[in-house]
Amino acid sequence: MAGGNTGGASGEALLEVREVWAGYHDLDILQGVNLRVERGRIVTIIGPNGAGKSTLAKAIFGLVRVRRGEIRFKGADITGAKPSRIVQAGLCYVPQERNVFPNLTVLENLQLGGYVLGARSEARIREMFEMFPVLQEKRHQKAGVLSGGQRQMLAMARALMLDPEMLVLDEPSAGLAPNVVEQVFQKIRDIHRSGRTILMVEQNARRALAMSDWGYVLDMGKNAIDDAGPRLLENPRVVELYLGTLGAAAGGRGSAGAEA
Amino acid sequence: MLQFIANGVVVGAVVAVTAVGLTLVYSILKLTNFAHGDMVTFGAYVALLLNLSLGLDIWWTLPPAFLAGALLGVLGDRLIWSRMRRRQAGSVSFIVASIGLALALRNLIVFFFGAQTQHFRLPVEMRQPLGPLPVKLTPDEVHVIVAAVVLFAGVHALLRYTTIGRAMRAMADNPSLSWVSGVDVDRVITWTWILGGGLAAVGGVLYGMIRPIDPNMGWFLLLPMFAAIILGGIGNAYGAAVGGVLIGIIQEASVMFLPAEYRLAVGFLAMIAVLLTYPRGLFGERSLT
Numbered sequence: 001m002a003g004g005n006t007g008g009a010s011g012e013a014l015l016e017v018r019e020v021w022a023g024y025h026d027l028d029i030l031q032g033v034n035l036r037v038e039r040g041r042i043v044t045i046i047g048p049n050g051a052g053k054s055t056l057a058k059a060i061f062g063l064v065r066v067r068r069g070e071i072r073f074k075g076a077d078i079t080g081a082k083p084s085r086i087v088q089a090g091l092c093y094v095p096q097e098r099n100v101f102p103n104l105t106v107l108e109n110l111q112l113g114g115y116v117l118g119a120r121s122e123a124r125i126r127e128m129f130e131m132f133p134v135l136q137e138k139r140h141q142k143a144g145v146l147s148g149g150q151r152q153m154l155a156m157a158r159a160l161m162l163d164p165e166m167l168v169l170d171e172p173s174a175g176l177a178p179n180v181v182e183q184v185f186q187k188i189r190d191i192h193r194s195g196r197t198i199l200m201v202e203q204n205a206r207r208a209l210a211m212s213d214w215g216y217v218l219d220m221g222k223n224a225i226d227d228a229g230p231r232l233l234e235n236p237r238v239v240e241l242y243l244g245t246l247g248a249a250a251g252g253r254g255s256a257g258a259e260a
Numbered sequence: 261m262l263q264f265i266a267n268g269v270v271v272g273a274v275v276a277v278t279a280v281g282l283t284l285v286y287s288i289l290k291l292t293n294f295a296h297g298d299m300v301t302f303g304a305y306v307a308l309l310l311n312l313s314l315g316l317d318i319w320w321t322l323p324p325a326f327l328a329g330a331l332l333g334v335l336g337d338r339l340i341w342s343r344m345r346r347r348q349a350g351s352v353s354f355i356v357a358s359i360g361l362a363l364a365l366r367n368l369i370v371f372f373f374g375a376q377t378q379h380f381r382l383p384v385e386m387r388q389p390l391g392p393l394p395v396k397l398t399p400d401e402v403h404v405i406v407a408a409v410v411l412f413a414g415v416h417a418l419l420r421y422t423t424i425g426r427a428m429r430a431m432a433d434n435p436s437l438s439w440v441s442g443v444d445v446d447r448v449i450t451w452t453w454i455l456g457g458g459l460a461a462v463g464g465v466l467y468g469m470i471r472p473i474d475p476n477m478g479w480f481l482l483l484p485m486f487a488a489i490i491l492g493g494i495g496n497a498y499g500a501a502v503g504g505v506l507i508g509i510i511q512e513a514s515v516m517f518l519p520a521e522y523r524l525a526v527g528f529l530a531m532i533a534v535l536l537t538y539p540r541g542l543f544g545e546r547s548l549t
Binding site for chain 2: 098101104
């Protein structure tokens with residue numbers, strides 16, 4: 001755990017979070033969090049409810065104000081930067097809930113994802129339809145009528161519109177049926193295989209850590225433990241603290257990821 | 261009966277034009293703007309100034325009135341609303357500030373133009389009822405209806421088929437997702453005020469063609485505007501337009517049975533009746549179009 005902040009190997013750090021304090025109003029949810037994601041990796045953040053996992057994702061994109069500390073992407077400081085700048089730099093975000101525009105059509109959702117592309121977005125939309133065929137079928141339907149799985153696919157496609165180097169996914173399996181969860185994780189593996197770096201916040205800890213190069217455990221807004229994904233699964237402290245109940249819930253299926 | 265419906269459509273067209281602007285601002289900026297009525301009044305007085313002092317034909321005052329209203333809207337955002345958003349003011353603060361702005365605007369108008377009732381200088385023939393029709397309508401009234409239809413077609417096309425319109429609908433739908441999608445939020449806000457303020461001002465000019473102009477005209481129009489957007493489904497631009505026309509018809513038709521002073525109350529009763537049956541309004545909430 002000590003020395004783990006090298007991310008398990010000596011690759012180039014794509015995203016770095018250094019001593020970040022952030023929260024709402026006067027309450028700091030994050031209290032000095034560190035995180036390092038190397039290019040080409042899948043990194044997962046787990047932790048109990050209220051640990052600050054989603055807050056960390058939001059802080060990266062400026063949805064929560066960072067009071068202290070620094071966030072760097074490709075070496076450049078993006079702390080508090082406008083999201084339009086962050087996404088153009090190649091870092092895109094799939095929020096947990098409300099991650100589509102429900103009253104816009106599937107096609108319009110993708111057009112919004114490519115907002116900064118202007119006219120170039122048309123070609124990219126065709127690529128997205130190849131990658132997510134179900135979205136092509138439904139392209140003129142409102143996103144609000146899609147099933148949970150289709151909506152998650154649309155949310156990922158919207159975030160991929162800018163062809164980002166790195167994707168941040170907040171609880172991609174939350175609220176989905178077990179067979180749909182499998183499809184979503186398969187898609188995430190595909191996205192990773194196409195050369196993208198992935199940072200995930202997941203409640204479904206066992207499954208997410210099993211496919212991750214590195215995992216971070218957050219607790220009370222601080223780093224608790226971090227280690228290689230599979231090793232973290234065997235860490236007695238992690239098993240005792242988080243996987244015991246979370247694993248059982250994941251075994252119960254579907255109910256595991258209701259929280260932010 | 262037909263005559264009252266025709267009158268209602270004319271009044272409703274004006275309510276619809278102004279209500280669309282109110283609902284755009286509400287759904288995109290989450291601002292219940294009580295100053296919207298006085299932005300309507302402002303438009304009427306801009307036109308009055310151009311009409312009386314420069315002798316400009318009333319129809320030619322529409323573009324400058326739109327621009328002036330748009331400018332007022334954008335200026336209000338730069339001076340007041342953007343600062344309040346940055347300080348994360350609560351929604352009640354926004355409402356109270358908008359009431360303050362409403363009073364300030366109205367009294368500025370009284371200061372510069374006086375409190376007396378005034379009229380546009382319109383060609384006399386425009387006030388003569390049109391030829392053999394089952395109802396009595398003047399050319400001006402017909403023009404008001406046509407103008408409302410044209411304006412609404414423009415708003416529809418903008419929201420549906422342009423990038424900025426799509427971004428406006430996205431902001432109404434899910435502001436934080438728009439933000440993290442890289443949408444230029446400031447640009448969307450500016451356009452919302454251009455449309456909202458512009459439509460308010462143009463609505464004021466149209467209203468001044470069918471009713472006397474005085475500093476309270478917009479404030480009193482605020483009630484039917486709110487009734488219209490609630491009736492149509494809060495935040496829905498089409499609902500606001502249809503709701504506006506319905507409120508106009510209901511109010512004018514009530515004159516058959518009740519003294520004319522009760523018109524506003526009847527509009528509200530109709531709104532309550534609809535909400536008891538369709539609690540989310542005729543077109544449902546949240547969706548801008």
